[in-house]
Amino acid sequence: MDLEENEYILINQKFEGNENFDQESLRPYLKQKEMSSRSALFFYDLGKKYNDLNLEKFQAKVNHYEHLRDSLTIQQEKELFELYFESIDQYVNYLEDENALIIKDFYSHDTVYHTQYETYVPIELYRKDSLKILKKVRKIRKKINDKIDKYRIKIDEGNWVMRSLGKKPVFYNEEAIEGSIYQLSRYYHSNGFFHNHIEYELDTTEKAEIEVNYKIDEGDQFMVRIYDVVTSDTTLLDVINQNRDQSHIQENQAYNQSSLDRERSRIAKLLRNNGYYDFNKSLIQFEVDTTERPLHANVKLVIKDPSDQDKHTQYKVTEITFDSDYDQPIQKKTAIGQYDSISFIEGNNHYSPKVLSSKVGVRKGDFFNEDVTSQTRSGLTNMDIFKFVNVEYEKIGEDSLRASIRSTPFDKFQYSIEGGVNINENLTGPFASLSLKNRNFLNSADIFKLQGNISVDVQTALGEAETTTLYEGGISANFSFPRILFLLPNKFNERLSNSITKTDIQVGYNKARTVNYSSTQLQGFFRYQFQNKRRNWWNFSPLDVSIINADLSDKYRESLEDLPDQTILSSYDSAFLTSMNLFYLSTTPMYGMNKSGKLNEHYLKVFLEYGWNGKALFTSTTGDTSGDPSKMSGYSLYHFFKMYVDYRNIHALSKSTKFAWRFYSGFALPLGTSETLHYSKYFYAGGPSNNRAWNFRELGPGSYTPTTDVTEYSEGEFIITTNLEYRFRIWNLPLEGAVFTDISNVWMLRNNETSDSSTSDENSEINNNDRVFQINDFWKEFGVGAGFGVRLDLSVLIFRVDFAKKVFDPAQELGERFVLPNTSITEGWTLGFGIGYPF
Incomplete structure (x- = not known):
């Protein structure tokens, strides 16, 4: 790049003497940001050479399209104008009639701004054919403006190489450096270093580059x-x-x-x-x-005291009104009386005052409270019944307020159609869903939702080269009530007005075909949801019932029959599952700044599930306790306990780098007369969201080595997973790179080898023991993978591609598990796709 005399590119700014604040804390106060990299300057210079050769061409394009746009405006709008008015005088006479024209803003649908005569024209005056001309003119004008913007960006900001790969050079500016010193000194002063002193030194190179070194004397802190x-x-x-x-x-x-x-x-x-x-x-x-x-x-x-009196007034709320249909005309509204000291007014929609009152934290006789007001607003908004909620206060005495709650409801019926592409756990393919909402179905601010979905995925068959098309579809019906039903008294619901509370009742049917089996599931559950203002969620389901039928492929069934542990095969029996579950979720997105002002994100989920013998639902009423306690009408019954903990942390190292880590562990065990878990309750390791060096569900259990040519799903009753990932921005592109290590495996907690298995010999016993968790050996059985990845950030979606390679493989013999040196640099990679981050 050609520079003028005494012109330098600012390549670095550093600090000396900053003992109390690190460099990342001080950099925001610099008025000039140095060049981030010399490669960015190279690309900028490269793109500029080509761009400068075409500046005259770009300007000619801008002039051409601006002339075309202006010609279109004058000519076409003149024709449009003359469709109704014969002359300017006639139009002026029309405007003089104050009652003939209601002028709104430029973007209103009721008026059109006429550029030639610089005034608003009411759109109702145009004939239908003139509206068609108007729409056509606007469409053409938009295309022309897009062209003008395209070339103006190239003139003002440069071409794509300059903007995306490169960065405009930052030239040393003495005035900006002095401004940086002033801002840095103010920052130290604001932190109690009242006697700080800052100077700077310059260091230049033969390449016309310059570094600024800020020498800081912090002084003592007050x-x-x-x-x-x-x-x-x-x-x-x-x-x-x-x-x-x-x-x-x-x-x-x-x-x-x-x-x-x-x-x-x-x-x-x-x-x-x-x-x-x-x-x-x-x-x-x-x-x-x-x-x-x-x-x-x-x-x-x-x-300070108020300007008009000698003390501040403490106000109480003495009246509360709730208008649940605020946008309705007054003649369509009805005052329906008071409930819990709240006067309710409604329009066409009737809502239960009892339910609405439970979401109102503002109470008659209480002092005005800004937090309670905000909680009332958010509590009513989160019901998904009202699209707008406002709480206003009016003084009605020396120390009294009237609270007016005004809400505008959503449409009663709402449908949505969604479609897209699934890229998840080695499955790729299109999906579609259709849902219908009926709000206030039972006049209790409830929501009835009917939803259907279908997806088609493509997966490589386990142990085979060809691909298999997978299908999944289902339909569900859900009732959602904005309060805790049955479990809590009304007064307690009112105390939860500052929290989000829901009761969900749902039934659904789902059918799926996977590589190894097809299944149908009929499920129903009853669930309570609670969220407080600190972003903590509690979900409690006292009853979750599923009837599941699985049909295994012949090849997969044969592979399971050859296993010494025959309980794996029985876990695919037709099942009647009944359970209760509880999970707690805590998140801190966009919160949790550390001492340097960098973002820390936390995520914690704790899940507990207790499965009980569903036969008790029927025997308690019939009194019949005969027969196999683990069977009912041909369905297997399962008694079990399952829990897991999932913790994630994302720590910002700098503005462009992060370190993310995750720890996930849990266990599941059959209880009572149950000898095995249902297959849906096991843990699995491997895949894009667990250990990326292994395919989905192919890692473990323990150091077990498959003995058949079909790679069965590797179930486990105990899991430990740790993921470590360093994330960094790539130049100025919407790209993020990652380097990661995944450590995980699953184990059985019991040895379930059956004595009558055809493979029950000494070797199979050893092989089966390899599946079992043993405190002295488990640390030798972790599958360790490492790799790198790229993420494309499209704001609303993040597409992820990861390349991972096995480092330690627990399926190999002890002493041979470090497998990384056994493959060349181009071999042994597992390619994974995903939407969003892996954790």
């Missing part, structure tokens, strides 16, 4: 010696003092301006949650005195 709150309002002061332990400013701690800002916000919120409706942060100011003692600051928070 401590908070005394923190006082000063106000003439003693009632208000009592409220603050009662919550003093939550203060962000503590004596004998380091002074920090951000702590003062957080304290201002806390006090304002605290007071607005205790009746002070008129209070705001502008009434709070801080006074900081650093003269009384060296390296100490006395902080005083001063609350």
Whole structure:
């Protein structure tokens, strides 16, 4: 790149003397951002050479399309205008009639802006044929504007190579560096380093490149010696003092301006949650005195009095109205009386006041509370009944408020059709779903949803080269109620008004064909859902019933019959499953900043399931307890317990790099007379979301080595999985790279070899023991895979491609499990696709 004299490219900025803040914390305060890489400059220069040769051509294109657009505007709109008006005078006379025209904004569907005469024309004046011309003109004009934008971007920002692969060079600017020093000094000052001093040095190279080295003398950090709150309002002061332990400013701690800002916000919120409706942060100011003692600051928070009185007013809510059909004309509305001190008004839609009242946290006689107001708004919105909810207050006395809740309902009926492509767990193919919602079906703010779905997937057959087409389809009916039914009394539901609560009742039928078997499932469940404001979810299903029939392929059945553990085969028997389950989920997306202000994301899920013998549902009423307790009408019954824990953490190392890790472990065991689990309750290892060096469900159990030419699904009663992944941005593209290691396996917890198996000999016994978890040997049986991947970030979707290779293979003999050196660099890779991150 050709540079002028004394012109330098800024390639680096670094810091010295920054003992209390790392470089990532200081960089946001630099007014100039250096070149991220020399390769970006290379691509920018390469693209610019071609782009500069075509600048005149691009400008000519812009001029051509602008002339075409302007000609189209004048000519076509003139024709359009003259379809109705014979002259300008006639149109002006029309405009003079104030009652003839209601002018709205430019984007309104009721008016059209006429560019030639610079005024609005009511769209109802145009004939139908003129509307067709108008739509055509707009369509053509949009295409022309798109062309103009395309070439203007090339003129102003450069071509694709310059914008995507390259980066515009950053030239050293002395004024910007001085501005950086000012901002850095202010940052140190705001953190209590009042006597900081910053200078800079320059280092140039023969390639006209320059580095800036900021030399920082931080000085000593001031401590908070005394923190006082000063106000003439003693009632208000009592409220603050009662919550003093939550203060962000503590004596004998380091002074920090951000702590003062957080304290201002806390006090304002605290007071607005205790009746002070008129209070705001502008009434709070801080006074900081650093003269009384060296390296100490006395902080005083001063609350100003209102301008029109000597104390702040504490308001109570004395009236509450709820208009559930706010957009309806007043003549269509009916006042239906009060429930729980709330006056309800409704339009065409009738909702149960009892249900709506349970979602309203605002109560008559309570002090105004901003948090409760927000919770009421979100609680009503999350019902999926109302598309708009607003809570407003009106002063009706010296210290009284009227709360008006106004909501606009969604349409009663809503249908949706979705389609796309599944890329999940080695399955790829199209899917489609159709759903129909009926809101307020039972006039209790409930939702009835009928949904059907079908998917077609393609998978390579296990142990074979050809591909197999897989099908799955189902239909379900769901009733969702916005409260906890049967389990809790009404008063307790009202206490949960600041949380999301639901009761779901669902039945569904599903049919699927996989590589090794086809299955049908009839399922019904009863489930409670609870979510609090801290993003914690609880799901409890006291009854989950499934009737499952599986039809195994001949080849797969033969492979299972050859196993020493015949309980695997029996796990595919037709089943009547009854269980209750509970899971807890906690997430912190977009929260959890660490000390450097970098994002930390956490995810924790704990799942518990207890399966009980469903025969008790019938014998308790008939009194018949005869027969096999593990069978009922030809169906196998299962008594079991299952649990697992899934924890994930994403730690931002910098603006463009992250370290993600996951730990997943669980166990499942048959109980009572059950000798095995149903196949749907086992754990499996391998696949794009578990261990990417193995195909789906092909890892384990333990160090077991398959003895047949058909690779059966590898079930386990115990699983341990750890995933480690380093993620980084690739240049300025919407691409992210990853380097990862996966460590996992599954094990059986019991040796279930049957004595009458045809393969029950010494070798098979040893082979079967390889499946079983043993505390002294399990650490030698982890499957370890490593690899790299690329993610394409399309904002709404992330497409993922991973290449993984086996490092340790537990199926090999002990001492030969380190298999990485046994394959060349181009062999042994497993290719995996997915949508979204693996964890």
